[in-house]
Amino acid sequence: MGNISRENIFLTTKLWNTHHDPRDVRRICQKQLELLGFSYIDLYLMHFPVGYRHVCDEILRPMSGDQIQTVEIDYLDTWRAMEELVKLGMVRSIGLSNFNMEQIQRLIQCSSSKPVVNQVEIWPGFLQKDLVDYCRYNGIIVTAFSPLGQPNRENHCPVYFFSEGMKRLVKKYKRSAGQIVLRYLIDYGVVPIPKAANPLHIKENLNIFDFKLDDADTRLLRGIKPKGRIVKYEIVKDHMFYPFELLNENSEKSETKVAQIEETKLPYNFNEDDEEKEDNANDE
Secondary structure (H helix, E strand, O other), X not given: OOOOOHHHOOOEEEEOHHHOOHHHHHHHHXXXXXXXXXXXXXXEEEOOOOEEOOOOOOOOOOEEOOEEOEEOOOHHHHHXXXXXXXXXXXXXXXXXXXOOHHHHHHHXXXXXXXXXXXXXXXXXXXXXXXXXXXXXXXXXXXXXXXXXXXXXXXXXXXXXXXXXHHHHHHHHHOOOHHHHHHHHHHHHOOEEOOOOOOHHHHHHHHOOOOOOOOHHHHHHHHOOOOOOOOOOOHHHOOOOOOOOOOOOHHHOOOOOOOOOOOOOOOOOOOOOOOOOOOOOOOOO
């Protein structure tokens, strides 16, 4: 860690889908700590409500033909094992990722603690307002993965990112499209977590707290035509704990009827590593 003290680092990592067996949770957390060289994890998230069969630690997607081998372990049992990690001092806080409202409510009602975070897909075309409002009401912080809508994804194009409207905002605020979107999501009340490996892009992503979007521009962004979910995990859509309603997601309505950002694709230089190229079935 060099000259940086442990207290100035906030470490978040996840319990992967192959480790939902409550008997395996402590072991794999200890292994993660040893690999990272830390004595505790600040925030530990259950990555997905659906568990996969554990073959060995190195196999993240146990396949049988073209199907993921899943297990029927209840995420409540996994959660209770994670609660024990807090008691042991291995983990400071625990949370969720990719859980829906009904699953969170069940967990709150049946557990001794509630999650501090739910990390889900949120971007200007997929705001998940009902879920965000529910989490806010229950004191759960929402972190937003893929906050830009994955503009570098080969089979997906968030048209708003390349629109004439966005080009005008870039010129007005003298900021990149990515910075404008991140500022918008902060004001929306979520914590965006864009992926970046380039130090310059990391610095740019952090440099969003010295400007504010005008109310009119916020309404303009809120009026972006709602789109469907990008990361769907459809390979496990038949599992009893699959969290998404695929058929109804395109029906999500915009909160305010305002002028939409023009959906004309323009050449625009975005940060190539800002958004992860994700596998619909597996990764964030």
